[in-house]
Every structure is written in C-alpha cells, then in structure tokens.
Amino acid sequence: MESKILNAIKLAINEGFQISADCYEYLKGIDGENIEKIILKCIEILSSKEKNKLIIDLETIKTSYKELFENSDKNRLLSGKSSKEILAKEYVSNINVIEDFNGKPICDVKGFVEYFKNRYKKLERIFHERFDVKDSIKINQALNLPDKTRFKVVGLVSRKVMKSSRLMVELEDEDSFIELIGLDREVIDKGKFVFEDQVICVDAVKYTNNLFVIKDFIWPDIPSKSLKKSETPLCVAFISDLHVGSKLFNKILFERFIQWINLKIGPPELRNIASRVKYVIINGDLVDGIGIYPDQINELEITDISEQYAEVYRFLSKLPDYIDIVITPGNHDATRKSLPQPPIIRDYAESLYNDDRFHMYGNPLSIKVHGVDILIYHGKSLDDILTKVPGLNYRTPEKGAELLLKCRHLAPIYGASTPLAPMDEDKLVISSIPDIMNLGHVHVYGYKKYRGVSIISSSTWQNQTTFQKKLGLFPTPGIVPILDLQNSEIKTIDFNNLNY
Structure with a gap:
C-alpha cells in the first residue's frame, strides 16, 4: 500500500503537481489498485478546469473518487453491493458456542490434584496424536x-x-x-x-x-491447518480493554470507532468495510474496576462498579442495531478472578444483559462465526509468559500467544500472577485448534500467523497508566483489527489517524 501511494505521488510530481499532506491518510484507506486511477483523474480535473492550481488537495481527491466510482454503475463494495446498502443488515446472526470453558471449582487440595491429573491426561492424548x-x-x-x-x-x-x-x-x-x-x-x-x-x-x-x-x-504444538474461509461476505471487529471508569479512558478515540461503524466518518473504502461489520467481539476489561492495581483510585473517574458498567452501556448502545456484540470478561471486570472466569456478574451490568444484541460469556470462549472457529481469551497469563521467557516482551504479545499454542494451554504456569480455579477438568487445555486466536490484556496491538492460525492481540482504549509506566509498558490505543470472514484477511484501522 505504501509503495502504491509513493508511486502515485511520483506520478503527480512528474506531471507538475504536488499532493497536500492531508491526502495521505485518505489514500491509505483506498484500495491500492485504485490509487493511481484517482491521481490521474485529479490531474485530468485540474488540467482542464484550474490550470493555475498545482496542488492536489483532499477535496479534489474526493471529487475524483466520486466521479470514478460512486457515480458509476460499476461501483461495488468489497461485498459486491451498492455503496448505498449496508450489507451486514441483510444477514441473520450466526454465532455458535463450540466450548464454554466454565466449570465449578473444587475448593480443596483434592481439587488441585484432580486438576493437574486431568491436565496431564489431556495433553498426553494430544502428544500421542503426534x-x-x-x-x-x-x-x-x-x-x-x-x-x-x-x-x-x-x-x-x-x-x-x-x-x-x-x-x-x-x-x-x-x-x-x-x-x-x-x-x-x-x-x-x-x-x-x-x-x-x-x-x-x-x-x-x-x-x-x-x-x-x-x-x-x-512440545505438544499444533499441526499446520489450511485457511478456512466463509461464504458470507461479513466482517468481525475485535476490541478489548476499554477501561471505562478510568480518567485515562480515551473517549475521543472510542467515539471515532462508534462513528466509523455507523458509517459517519472515514474514506469510502473504510466505510464500505464498516457496512460489512456484523459482529464486535469485546475481549475483556470493559471497565477499569476498583482496587485492581496500586493507587488506582487516583486515576478513576467513576468509583462505583455498577456506574462504570452503566457508562459502558451508554457507549455501546450507540452501535448499530444490526450488530451482535460478544462480551467476555477480563481481570478488571466484575467476576471471579481465577481462570476460567464466569461471565460478568449480571447484578453489576443489568443493562447489557437486558439488550438482546449483547451476548455475555465467560473467559475463555470458543465460538464458530459463519463457519470460522474463534478462540477468545483475555490473556492474563501473558504477564507470566512475556516476563519469564527470554526474547519475549510486552511489545510483541502475539509471540507470547504463539507459545501458548505450542504448549496447547492458555495458562501453562501455575503459582505466578495468573490465578487458576481447581476443577476436576483442566478447561484451559487447547483441545481443538482455532482459525482465529484473539487475546487482549496487554494493551498492545499485534498480529501474526502461526501454522495457519491467525493470532490477534487486540488494542486498548485506555492511555498509559502510572502503573504501566513503571512497568515500561507502552499501550497502542485505538487500533482495531477487522477480520474479513470471506478470506480470513485482517484489515487494521488506526483511529488515531481517522478523524473525518
């Protein structure tokens, strides 16, 4: 994409024109195959109408795009529909739970004995498949x-x-x-x-x-798997770690996300993608909670947990009514802290439970969306993995997630910073291999493929806290990965740069 934009800029310069700085971000949202066509159209417009104008500005770019595509019968969205249609409205929701990891803890020594026995048996079976x-x-x-x-x-x-x-x-x-x-x-x-x-x-x-x-x-590891594609031309947006209630919750960035998904901002091709978003997966830490880290109270704007969730609903209720929202908890949410976590406690988040658009599940969760298997895990155990393994750090959480896949376990270390609930079954073993593995928690966006599995580390909507600063953790707020279910490709939208 960068090379196509640079080539288009060179083309304009060779023809005696310059491109204004505000055009660059707009062009990043355009299909790379169309950039040169748009610049050529700009040159044509300016050459014929405004011979003294040598700067290609944003208005000229938008006019060229409209003449080339929006006013043409050949114009289609990525889905193949007219730009006036919202494709996600035309499809019925298709979410099926593959595995709900919840279970009842056994709160004694016997519970831990049975837990680790089951961990061994499950992973021994996986090993014997090798x-x-x-x-x-x-x-x-x-x-x-x-x-x-x-x-x-x-x-x-x-x-x-x-x-x-x-x-x-x-x-x-x-x-x-x-x-x-x-x-x-x-x-x-x-x-x-x-x-x-x-x-x-x-x-x-x-x-x-x-x-x-x-x-x-x-290691037990995962075998290579082929790319799974859905026949449905829809998209999934992955977000996490809103931390509503914190003074550092970035409301401006989150409002931009809401405006974009309502097709109110963004260049045409990003609005086209927004029109295909049928699902939003929120992977934990909807609220900042209370008493989670040292001196947190000094950084709270809302100090009542129920009011924090009420504020969450105030924001999320603005999402289009045709979108389904899957919600799982994180370590800041109002539920049990030990893994696996039950869903957010209803008494604290009644408004979310009363709205049929919201699907409240535990952490972790495995679902199938139009035939694509998605493993959703908040990622608390990454704290242990990223700090104990040489070469890993908080800048690349996706590499820590890759190691979890190799271990075939979401929390292989016991007794560190990740509390585990003793049960007669270890539900954190990765028994079935997902197409998509989505994590949050670290507040840093990351993406990679490992043996056919797309690993997505969701970003955050909270600016750096004093606690994170002490840890040397630098969040990347406002970055949203969008999964195209038809080809399993990921499109990343940075809302720090999207404000029109």
Missing part, C-alpha cells in the same frame, strides 16, 4: 531401561533448575517421577521455554547410575 511421540513410554518403564537406551517420556514438569552450564528437569506422570539433566547448549537454551507445571515430552538417554540425559524437548 507421529514422533507415538513411541513414548511411561516413566516407570524408563527407570527400568538398560543403560545407553534412548527413549521418550511425556510428563508434567514438577521442578526445573537452570544454571549456565546445565539444566535439571523433574518430570512426573500418574505413577512415577524422573530427574533428567541437560548438558548440551542447545538443550539448555530450549529449556528456557519449558515451564514448571507444563506437560512436555522429553527425548533422553539412560546412562549408568540412573543418569538420564536430555537430548531434546518436544
């Missing part, structure tokens, strides 16, 4: 192997000790435990990505005196 792990054996079998035998075992990491020249990992399964050491530099480096309480496969060799040496680690 061709290279089918020959793995139980730990008690490995303990009785003859010397110099190579083997693979799947176990839960009960302890890990890292030193500069070696690594020690203790694995356990349902019956036994084993201590293994890593001596090779490559193995030690891989060990940095191994967490306590995660289920991993170790490729090792048994030597004399029950010395077990690690040769490699194997």
